[in-house]
Amino acid sequence: MKKYIKAFFDNEILSYLFFGVATTLVYILTRTSLFLVISHILTVVFIANCIAILFAFVTNDQVVFKQEWAGWPGRLLKFISARMATLLLDMLLAYVLVDAFPQLIGQFVNQDPASINAIATLISQVLVIVLNYVLSKLFIFQNKKENS
Known part of the structure; x- marks a missing residue:
């Protein structure tokens, strides 16, 4: 079992997807929790993104x-x-889908604000994960450890 776990995490794409999902869960849990106590969606998105980025x-x-x-x-x-590029994309989608035009999603969830926010979050995170991998792979992480 240990061998399979090591092989999984040695595969860059599988490892990235695993931690992408983990980051998304951190983001979603933070965003949905904060949304219950902070009514300004852009503030919620910004704070959730900062935590997820770290x-x-x-x-x-x-x-x-x-x-x-x-x-x-x-x-x-x-x-x-x-x-920051993906944060701006996420904030734009949150503004458009939750604040400006909530009826786009709301028509499918009885105009429930929490459901609208949850669906908008999922939509934006799919786009964010793909874009983040491309940016990370091409521009940021290029000096691998010698014994990897």
Whole structure:
């Protein structure tokens, strides 16, 4: 069993997907929890993204792309910069689908704000995961550990 788990995490794409799902769960749990106590959707999305970005950096840097410890501050800055693009995309989708035109999703969920937010979250996260992998692979994580 240990051999299969190691093989799974040695596969970059499978490992990225695993931690992408974990990051998405961190994001969704944070966003849906905060939405219960903060009514301003853009504030909720921003805070949830900040928490998810930090979680994603650590897992991507050390587990997925197996980076040397040296140079992590520079990678973190690049990572945050790249994630700002997906943060803006997420905020745009939240604004359009939850604030400006909630009826687009609401017509299917009896106009329930929590359900509208949950569905909008899932839609945006599919787009965000794909875009984040491309940005990470091409621009951020390039100095692998010697013994990986």
